[in-house]
Amino acid sequence: MHHLHDLPSAAAWAIHLSMKQRRTNHGYRAAPVPPGFTVLPPVSKFFGSLGKVYVRDDRSGAPPVFGLHVRPKHGNRHGTGHGGFLATLADTFMAAFILHQRPEIGKMWTTQLTLDYRRPVPMGAWLECQLADLKFEGDILTVACELRVGSLVTNRATATFKVVARI
DSSP states (O other), rough: OOOGGGGGGHHHHHHHHHHHOBTTSSSSBOOOOOTEEEEOSSSSSSHHHHHHEEEEESSSSOOOOEEEEGGGBBOOOOOOOOHHHHHHHHHHHHHHHHHHHHHTTTEEEEEEEEEESSSOOTTTTTEEEEEEEEEEEEEEEEEEEEEEEEEEEEEEEEEEOOOOOOO
């Protein structure tokens, strides 16, 4: 067993945060869903496999905020969110941001994805994805987002998408 003083500060933060979160009937600690979030219906079988994904969209034209609980099925052997899972979320949510801001785009694919891992995401944490930037140049879209636990940025991502069909 590791002691908090033996771990790097990001890992100590993750353990501390997970200890503060409430116990659920799933056997791990999960933060409550913040006010204003509603369940987002799955857009595909793959998306559905992520579990419950939530969205807060005030319909003001501002980008939505996506969120979910990091569950054991999303974890790595260290008990935090798996890097591949976090990359999947960033990619999926950035595509959703594009479709929210530009509904005329019918089909696109990711041509480039970069993810900076800044700190671990603890099991049970409420993880949000917020749009940071969105640029359009013809059929090429560049988007950036941040994954956050509370006010702490856990990941920063950028991606380029190629539009292949418009509605």
